[in-house]
Amino acid sequence: MRLSRYIETYPSPDNADSVILFSTKRAxxxxxxxxxxxxxxxxxxxxxxxxxxxxxxxVVPGDSEERQEMLSYIQDLNVRDRSVKFIVVxxxxxxxxCRYCFEGTRKGKxxxxxxxxxxxxxxxxxxxxxxxxxxRITFYGGxxxxxxxxxAGISERIKSFSxxxxxxxxxxxxxxxxxxxSAAVKRLRPLGLVSAKITLDGPKDVHDAFRPFKGGAGSFDxxxxxxxxxxxxxxxxxxxxxxxDNYRRFPALLxxxxxxxxxxxxxxxxxxxxxxxxxxxxxxxxxxDGCESMDEPWVAxxxxxxxxxxxxxxxxxxxxxxxxxxxxxxxxxxxxxxxALYKCPGLIGRAGCSIGDVANGTGPYRASHGxxxxxxxxxxxxxxxxxxxxxxxxxxxxxxKTMRGVQCQKAYFDRILGPLVAQDILHGL
Amino acid sequence: MKNRIVVxxxxxxxxxxxxxxxxxxxxxxxxxx
Numbered sequence: 321m322r323l324s325r326y327i328e329t330y331p332s333p334d335n336a337d338s339v340i341l342f343s344t345k346r347a348x349x350x351x352x353x354x355x356x357x358x359x360x361x362x363x364x365x366x367x368x369x370x371x372x373x374x375x376x377x378x379v380v381p382g383d384s385e386e387r388q389e390m391l392s393y394i395q396d397l398n399v400r401d402r403s404v405k406f407i408v409v410x411x412x413x414x415x416x417x418c419r420y421c422f423e424g425t426r427k428g429k430x431x432x433x434x435x436x437x438x439x440x441x442x443x444x445x446x447x448x449x450x451x452x453x454x455x456r457i458t459f460y461g462g463x464x465x466x467x468x469x470x471x472a473g474i475s476e477r478i479k480s481f482s483x484x485x486x487x488x489x490x491x492x493x494x495x496x497x498x499x500x501x502s503a504a505v506k507r508l509r510p511l512g513l514v515s516a517k518i519t520l521d522g523p524k525d526v527h528d529a530f531r532p533f534k535g536g537a538g539s540f541d542x543x544x545x546x547x548x549x550x551x552x553x554x555x556x557x558x559x560x561x562x563x564x565d566n567y568r569r570f571p572a573l574l575x576x577x578x579x580x581x582x583x584x585x586x587x588x589x590x591x592x593x594x595x596x597x598x599x600x601x602x603x604x605x606x607x608x609d610g611c612e613s614m615d616e617p618w619v620a621x622x623x624x625x626x627x628x629x630x631x632x633x634x635x636x637x638x639x640x641x642x643x644x645x646x647x648x649x650x651x652x653x654x655x656x657x658x659x660a661l662y663k664c665p666g667l668i669g670r671a672g673c674s675i676g677d678v679a680n681g682t683g684p685y686r687a688s689h690g691x692x693x694x695x696x697x698x699x700x701x702x703x704x705x706x707x708x709x710x711x712x713x714x715x716x717x718x719x720x721k722t723m724r725g726v727q728c729q730k731a732y733f734d735r736i737l738g739p740l741v742a743q744d745i746l747h748g749l
Numbered sequence: 750m751k752n753r754i755v756v757x758x759x760x761x762x763x764x765x766x767x768x769x770x771x772x773x774x775x776x777x778x779x780x781x782x
Binding site (some may be wrong): 340342344345346347348349350351352353356368369373376377397400641642643644645646655712741744745749 | 752753754755756757758759760761763764766771
């Protein structure tokens with residue numbers, strides 16, 4: 321057996337003679353004396369040690385086998401995938417006027433029509449469900465709850481034929497939370513609503529400055545009120561978007577949530593992300609505070625700090641694990657309000673990024689989206705490959721005006737992965 | 750010989766890998782469901 325090439329080695333904080341081995345392929349970690357590394361290469365492990373390390377993905381039969389495993393990794397995931405996933409952009413309208421809205425100048429009174437809704441349902445119905453047991457939709461916008469009747473109408477039809485075929489149907493909302501009332505949730509839950517992601521950008525003064533209603537009033541109080549009404553009805557996931565200047569204020573939001581009775585027992589997960597600067601094509605002209613790249617050192621510092629603040633208050637947050645881009649899923653589609661199909665919500669409305677539409681189906685996209693471009697010697701030899709697979713194509717497009725090639729995240733992972741693994745171990749993730 | 754390996758994180762079972770998905774830089778919470 322050989323040491324997997326998808327391992328990072330970190331010094332033990334307590335013992336200079338030991339190291340931590342972290343598998344990026346399996347998100348497992350062990351503490352071992354340094355001489356174990358030599359014993360692996362020399363074949364001197366006991367059978368029990370070898371079996372234990374192999375079960376955690378830390379040692380592998382050989383380099384060529386592991387290389388082949390990685391080359392077929394995405395294909396294997398697609399074979400194992402039991403769900404067909406859709407993200408539906410119901411409208412590009414909103415009742416808020418967020419300063420940094422990434423949809424920016426794409427926004428307007430644009431809504432899914434009856435015709436597009438029917439074609440979408442037909443498109444969903446016409447998929448091949450061999451080997452699948454679930455249809456999963458994320459309703460998105462704009463603000464999806466401005467299209468409440470549309471969500472109900474689509475869900476009624478999909479739920480009906482899902483049941484006929486023995487498939488499970490469930491859906492989620494990505495909503496600003498201002499319209500997520502208990503009445504709306506109680507109407508949608510029987511149709512398959514299981515979770516909602518809402519956005520809170522820090523405590524009230526920060527949030528209200530960044531996410532006001534169109535009329536200028538703050539939206540914070542309305543969202544908190546709705547969370548109180550709905551947190552026991554569906555899974556609530558809280559996101560938040562921070563800038564270099566305001567991220568230090570975000571922990572105060574976590575304290576406020578607890579004071580409001582919205583502790584870890586009622587909130588399913590919390591995760592904060594930096595605002596990414598949109599491209600000039602769609603960016604709101606007055607907003608320039610988004611980060612251009614995850615490589616900016618303050619992003620690593622901010623994300624580690626906020627993740628620690630989330631975890632130490634007992635909230636759940638995603639653990640470090642291989643998380644391939646949704647684009648890689650063969651059975652995953654994003655539909656814009658006009659029926660155009662994409663592989664990522666960040667691509668909607670961008671020239672040359674659509675892969676087809678619900679009336680005519682889809683064409684090939686792997687080459688134009690650069691999805692196999694990580695299959696090169698440099699990436700295959702990189703210990704971060706299972707966490708990266710060529711990086712985020714949306715961010716690649718914003719930075720380089722093309723999705724071809726990889727968005728190398730080595731500098732980012734060099735800076736952040738060790739502390740993230742330490743957080744996971746400390747908090748038992 | 751005593752077991753020299755201390756497991757700090759069991760990690761994700763092979764069959765569950767891929768349940769985590771990154772969508773739109775993590776903005777869409779497929780990873781969280």
